[in-house]
Amino acid sequence: MPSAPEHLAPLVNEWFRVHARDLPWRKPGFPAWGTLVSEFMLQQTQVNRVVPRLEEWLTRWPTPAALAAEPPAEAVRAWGRLGYPRRALWLHAAATQITDRHGGVVPEDVDALLALTGIGDYTARAVAVFAYGHRHPVVDTNIRRVIARAVDGQAEPGPPNAKVDLPAMNALLPEDLAETATFNAGMMEIGAIVCTARAPRCDDCPLSALCAWRAAGYPAYDGPVKAKQKQFAGSDRQVRGIIMAELRSAHHALGHAELSALWPEEEQFERALSGLLSDRLAVRIDGGYALPHD
CATH class of the missing domain: 1.10.10 (Arc Repressor Mutant, subunit A)
Incomplete structure (x- = not known):
């Protein structure tokens, strides 16, 4: 199964330019602060719930300094029912740090982003790539699943491991800087709407002809049993x-x-x-x- 960038990237990027969902953070000129806020909100929350809340936030707090000027209570209150409200506290803390340390400008360096509260490997690289156009691998659950199937021939990825996942995605990045962000976003989009966990639409996938999992006859996942999410009601x-x-x-x-x-x-x-x-x-x-x- 060919997995070099010259095989995957053109297929992914061509597909993405036609089929990408129309989302606010993908519009030209979308600010780095908006990208950061959207990434915080998208953690463990569905896109359709994030979009209206993101627009409200950026209208009220168009800059990190605007959010930092208000008490954390307002961030938590505005977070509403997005879930996992600690993210609102972390985002407020990050806005304060950006204001104090970086003159109110979201940093573009991955290490500087990682030093902010609530930001891990994925979010730091997502901001550096999608807001500033830098060449980094961005790896989320969707991308890990696409790589597991298309490249490794496995039904599901193993446990998250940055030391494995980041090099695996990095090996697939196109050399052309302008194509890197598109490829990262395209791989993510394929995992989100085509190569889904429960009902993959393989006939619609731009990687179907190259997919190692499909070529192997769709072998079942044989890795560690994943813990079932606890029931919410009564929890x-x-x-x-x-x-x-x-x-x-x-x-x-x-x-x-x-x-x-x-x-x-x-x-x-x-x-x-x-x-x-x-x-x-x-x-x-x-x-x-x-x-x-x-």
Whole structure:
């Protein structure tokens, strides 16, 4: 199975130019700050839920300095129901660091991006590539799945491992700098809408003729069993979400009795509240609880 850049990149890039979804962060001139915000929001959240919230954020906070000037509570409140609200705190902290360390300009260097709160390998490289046009491998779950199937002939990728995943994608990058961002985005898009986890549309895939998994007869995944996601209903995550929704809607401290009435199981409520305090998503103030104010 040929896997050199000259085989994959032209097919991926040609397909992407025709079939790419029309998303805000792909428009010419989209700011680096917008790219950073979108990457924070897209972590573990579906695209269709992110787009309207992203537009609201960038209207309200068009620069890192604009967000940094407001208390963290406002970031958490504006995060709404995107889920995993710690990302809002991290984004606020990153905006403050960008304002203080980089004059309010999102850095383009990967190491400088990695030094910001809440930014890991994927996000740092995504900003450097998609906002600034640098040549780096960008690897998310979708790209890992496409490489596993098209290149390695496996139904699913193994556990995430930057020491393996980044070199694997780097080996496929086209040499032409202008094509690098397109290829990264194209591989990601193929994994998101064609080479999906449960129902891949192989007949529509631009890599079908080169796909090692297809050529091998679609062998089943034989790697480590992946842990099933815990049911949301009745979980601590649900309780945390209920408490956070109440705190977001209030602009004053809420008492313990007021909050505890939201959930019938006392022990689980206390555990969820304790977790929110530990994560700094809630703070004790005025004899009650509120969103973080500093």
